[in-house]
Amino acid sequence: MSVKSSDPLVNRHGLLARMRRGSTPYLLLAPTMVLLLVFLLYPLLSIGYFSLQQYNVSQPWDNGFIGLxxxxxxxxxxxxxxxxxxxxxxxxxxxxxxxxxxxxxxxxxxxxxxxxxxxxxxxxxxxxxxxxxxxxxxxxxxxxxxxxxxxxxxxxxxxxxxxxxxxxxxxxxxxxxxxxxxxxxxxxxxxxxxxxxxxxxxxxxxxxxxxxxxxxxxxxxxxxxxxxxxxxxxxxxxxxxxxxxxxxxxxxxxxxxxxxxxxxxxxxxxxxxxxxxxxxxxxxxxxxxxxxxxxxxxxxxxxxxxxxx
Structure with missing residues (x-):
């Protein structure tokens, strides 16, 4: 049977160690997630924005928001x-x-x-x-x-x-x-x-x-x-x-x-x-x-x- 320590300092160190172990996978995945957001989410948002625009680079005077x-x-x-x-x-x-x-x-x-x-x-x-x-x-x-x-x-x-x-x-x-x-x-x-x-x-x-x-x-x-x-x-x-x-x-x-x-x-x-x-x-x-x-x-x-x- 395990006995929990009554020392708050020991308990705090144990909690921090468990938190570090739990967050390690997310920290390792963070660079990939950032790249996905930059190279996937940003183009999707840009396309969504331009789909609501009249946007023709050869006729800039007609460009503007036109909704749907x-x-x-x-x-x-x-x-x-x-x-x-x-x-x-x-x-x-x-x-x-x-x-x-x-x-x-x-x-x-x-x-x-x-x-x-x-x-x-x-x-x-x-x-x-x-x-x-x-x-x-x-x-x-x-x-x-x-x-x-x-x-x-x-x-x-x-x-x-x-x-x-x-x-x-x-x-x-x-x-x-x-x-x-x-x-x-x-x-x-x-x-x-x-x-x-x-x-x-x-x-x-x-x-x-x-x-x-x-x-x-x-x-x-x-x-x-x-x-x-x-x-x-x-x-x-x-x-x-x-x-x-x-x-x-x-x-x-x-x-x-x-x-x-x-x-x-x-x-x-x-x-x-x-x-x-x-x-x-x-x-x-x-x-x-x-x-x-x-x-x-x-x-x-x-x-x-x-x-x-």
Missing amino acids: DNFRAMLADDLFWSSLVVTAKWVVVQVGLQLVFGLVLALIVNEAFRGRGLARAVLFSPWAVSGVLTTTIWLLLYNPAVGVNRYLADLGLGEYGTSLLASGDTAFWAAVLAELWRGVPFFTILILADLQSAPGELYEAAQVDGAGRIRRFWSITLPHLRNSIILATLLRGVWEFNNVDLLYTLTGGGPANATTTLPLYVARVAIDSKEFGYGSALTIAAFVILGLVTVLYLKLTNFGREPNE
Whole structure:
């Protein structure tokens, strides 16, 4: 049985020691929290302020407080709604296809075969290429004079002098193909890393019980990869939602706004037209939409929990 000291000086020193131990984690986190406040909170507050302003650096005489007029104009903006539809289509198509191809490739390179290291290096290499360089590669591939279209025309599958990026019917899917080349390795890397930790004894037991490859995949592999797939699709969905570099340099949002996503529309309004007030309002709308979708997705998928919880 412990006996408390009746000496007030000893008790005070003990209290101070406990307070120091309790405050140490917060002191260690303080520099990071300060940086987060500076680099995250301040830009958010600035965007909120400018969204209530008429702010165009090329027309300073018209600048001033206008309240919610930017948001009213946004709700009546047809291009805002069409860019929102294109954004949803872009994210769903990109994340869905990247997940399927990434999962298939991860399962392939997880098997033991000669040249597996080289195959992994080739598959992962597009992930190291920047968006602008990716655009340059695919602009050459889509070039009507020296690209793929010329050879397709030689086979009678197209016309000479045309480009997949010039038509509203094909530009979106041409951009999808270019982004797939860059995005699939992300899923492959993440899923392959999780496959390495799959319990081998479960596969051995299932094989002894007569379970085939498909049954083992559905009963062991897929449940094991559940959280990795949820996390990968969430991260990639956020990145694809905010994708600007490839679309801006590949199509510029055209033709006829067929590839204009909401973040790309923000860039065109704020950077090209210098309408920082309206661009800030669009940014807030994008932030709120992305936040709500993220919370809903995590809620529906029960990320971090077992399926039966």
